[in-house]
Amino acid sequence: MRSRTNPPVGRTRIPTVRDEAKDQRPRPVRPRFALGAVSGALAGFAALAVAELVAVAVRPQSSPVVAVGGAAIDAAPAAVKDWAIRHFGTSDKLVLQSGILAVLTVLALVSGALAVRFRRAAAAGILLFGAVGASAAVDRPDSTGLTDALPSVAGAIAGALLLYVLAGRLAVVRRSPVPAPAPAPGPVTGEGGDGPPAESGWDRRGFVVAAASAAAASAVLGATGRSLNASRGQSAVVSRRTVVLPSPGSPAPPLPEGTGLRVAGIGPFVTPNKDFYRVDTALVVPKVDATAWRLRIHGRGVSRPATYSFDDLLRRDLTERDITLTCVSNEVGGPYVGNARWIGVRLAGLLAECGVQPPSRGGPADQLVARSVDGMTIGSPVEDVMDGRDALLALGMNGEPLPFEHGFPVRMVVPGLYGYVSACKWIEDIELTTFDSYDPYWVRRGWSRRAPVKTESRIDTPKPFARPRAGLVMIAGVAWAQHRGIDKVEVRVDDGPWQEARLAAEDTRDTWRQWSLPWQATEGGHTLTVRATDRTGAVQTDERTRTIPDGASGRHSVVVTVD
Ligand SMILES: Nc1nc2c(c(=O)[nH]1)N[C@H]1C(S)=C(S)[C@@H](COP(=O)(O)O)O[C@H]1N2
Numbered sequence: 001m002r003s004r005t006n007p008p009v010g011r012t013r014i015p016t017v018r019d020e021a022k023d024q025r026p027r028p029v030r031p032r033f034a035l036g037a038v039s040g041a042l043a044g045f046a047a048l049a050v051a052e053l054v055a056v057a058v059r060p061q062s063s064p065v066v067a068v069g070g071a072a073i074d075a076a077p078a079a080v081k082d083w084a085i086r087h088f089g090t091s092d093k094l095v096l097q098s099g100i101l102a103v104l105t106v107l108a109l110v111s112g113a114l115a116v117r118f119r120r121a122a123a124a125g126i127l128l129f130g131a132v133g134a135s136a137a138v139d140r141p142d143s144t145g146l147t148d149a150l151p152s153v154a155g156a157i158a159g160a161l162l163l164y165v166l167a168g169r170l171a172v173v174r175r176s177p178v179p180a181p182a183p184a185p186g187p188v189t190g191e192g193g194d195g196p197p198a199e200s201g202w203d204r205r206g207f208v209v210a211a212a213s214a215a216a217a218s219a220v221l222g223a224t225g226r227s228l229n230a231s232r233g234q235s236a237v238v239s240r241r242t243v244v245l246p247s248p249g250s251p252a253p254p255l256p257e258g259t260g261l262r263v264a265g266i267g268p269f270v271t272p273n274k275d276f277y278r279v280d281t282a283l284v285v286p287k288v289d290a291t292a293w294r295l296r297i298h299g300r301g302v303s304r305p306a307t308y309s310f311d312d313l314l315r316r317d318l319t320e321r322d323i324t325l326t327c328v329s330n331e332v333g334g335p336y337v338g339n340a341r342w343i344g345v346r347l348a349g350l351l352a353e354c355g356v357q358p359p360s361r362g363g364p365a366d367q368l369v370a371r372s373v374d375g376m377t378i379g380s381p382v383e384d385v386m387d388g389r390d391a392l393l394a395l396g397m398n399g400e401p402l403p404f405e406h407g408f409p410v411r412m413v414v415p416g417l418y419g420y421v422s423a424c425k426w427i428e429d430i431e432l433t434t435f436d437s438y439d440p441y442w443v444r445r446g447w448s449r450r451a452p453v454k455t456e457s458r459i460d461t462p463k464p465f466a467r468p469r470a471g472l473v474m475i476a477g478v479a480w481a482q483h484r485g486i487d488k489v490e491v492r493v494d495d496g497p498w499q500e501a502r503l504a505a506e507d508t509r510d511t512w513r514q515w516s517l518p519w520q521a522t523e524g525g526h527t528l529t530v531r532a533t534d535r536t537g538a539v540q541t542d543e544r545t546r547t548i549p550d551g552a553s554g555r556h557s558v559v560v561t562v563d
């Protein structure tokens with residue numbers, strides 16, 4: 001079969017005005033792949049815009065990009081996710097969404113190019129992408145049902161129709177080889193003064209008009225949808241603004257003098273909320289209305305299951321504590337650790353009220369599974385939560401209600417355990433169960449069931465590859481071993497002896513400690529290494545392990561060149 005793009009000269013050609021103006025040189029029929037690709041992109045854009053608008057009526061999380069992104073996060077192997085957190089940090093979600101948009105763009109361009117030849121099939125392809133988005137949305141753990149499919153379905157139908165129409169405008173109107181003496185009727189605009197319409201071979205003006213109006217309409221719909229989605233959750237915002245945190249019955253002891261060292265390059269002892277690291281799987285931060293929020297406690301050995309409102313918790317005797325939170329994905333020397341003053345309800349008291357006994361006192365449940373409004377599940381040892389440590393259902397962080405990013409209205413915080421086994425944000429359900437019978441979210445993805453925080457230390461200054469002047473240089477940083485406490489920090493220059501650093505005052509054994517060591521720096525390259533010893537006498541191991549499955553180990557080193 002001959003290629004249709006290269007018809008034999010003189011057999012098929014599209015006469016144009018220019019043809020007539022010049023000689024009757026034949027001109028091959030060229031499928032307009034580039035314009036097809038543009039149509040595809042417009043169709044994709046329209047689909048997302050319509051989906052965004054429909055998501056306003058359903059819920060922002062049901063929009064296809066968010067749903068597919070969420071599914072991708074859940075499906076990604078632990079190593080990939082860990083890598084993403086480490087390399088992109090808090091912008092990992094932005095990178096993911098941009099990646100999804102890039103893939104969608106390519107798919108749209110290809111569909112559009114194909115539509116020039118296979119109009120129906122390409123339109124059906126757009127519907128298929130819609131089906132993928134719809135099923136991702138319905139399958140999300142926080143899905144509210146089939147309605148979550150609506151944004152993807154509506155978007156796909158709009159996109160498919162648009163592609164079908166635009167590709168129709170691009171379709172070549174085949175004419176006989178002899179130029180028609182008079183304008184022929186056809187699906188063309190033709191009223192303009194630019195020549196006989198049918199002879200242009202395709203509906204140029206119709207295409208431009210349809211494409212431009214589709215682009216404009218999509219931009220308006222999409223922008224409207226975006227801003228409406230962004231302003232959703234107003235009731236949650238209002239409910240947060242009206243929270244007044246009572247003064248705690250058990251306040252945190254005043255910070256001792258000197259918990260924070262005055263060394264440039266080392267952060268404050270209490271991490272401000274705006275600087276506090278954020279690690280979670282939520283592409284859209286849940287906006288929970290505190291007045292409608294409930295927490296249910298139930299499960300094995302819960303003789304008195306109960307449901308609490310936010311006001312129920314606010315009215316209780318509140319406890320305030322400084323607790324340092326650490327992410328299991330924090331590499332040696334990494335930034336995913338922060339210290340805050342939390343205020344909330346002691347979890348042990350609440351559990352006892354519900355009749356829960358820890359395993360050491362014969363309770364049948366050894367795992368407490370916290371579930372969030374977005375479907376995250378986080379499992380902590382019941383024994384740890386009830387052993388007397390300050391495991392909190394936190395309502396406040398550094399003197400204000402929890403920021404939405406950090407779990408408003410209520411989250412868990414348990415000293416000594418990594419966040420993924422303790423710090424459930426946007427919590428709404430606590431189920432008492434066993435480690436044998438239930439694996440929560442991260443455990444299903446290869447992380448350990450139990451994960452106490454490892455003894456770690458970090459050099460904050462000098463920075464890697466810094467070029468300090470010879471002479472006195474302050475080496476300083478932080479060390480943490482929550483719930484055991486830090487006893488000693490030592491620093492070694494190159495292969496020299498371990499030198500004991502000066503430790504800042506200890507707040508509690510649940511918080512990190514700053515340290516510093518003055519160093520008479522001599523010219524040349526040097527490697528600075530730190531190690532901490534916790535109060536059980538355990539020295540931070542030299543053995544390097546990855547973050548998976550239960551947290552990185554090893555010692556932080558910084559290489560500097562002294563001038
Ligand atoms: N609902 C929910 N809670 C969550 C997570 C999450 O993805 N979803 N991530 C956990 C992890 S891995 C950590 S380290 C802490 C981080 O808390 P932060 O973002 O307030 O620092 O939250 C924990 N709680």
Ligand SMILES: [Mo]
Pocket residue numbers: 279326327328329418419420
């Ligand atoms: Mo984490």
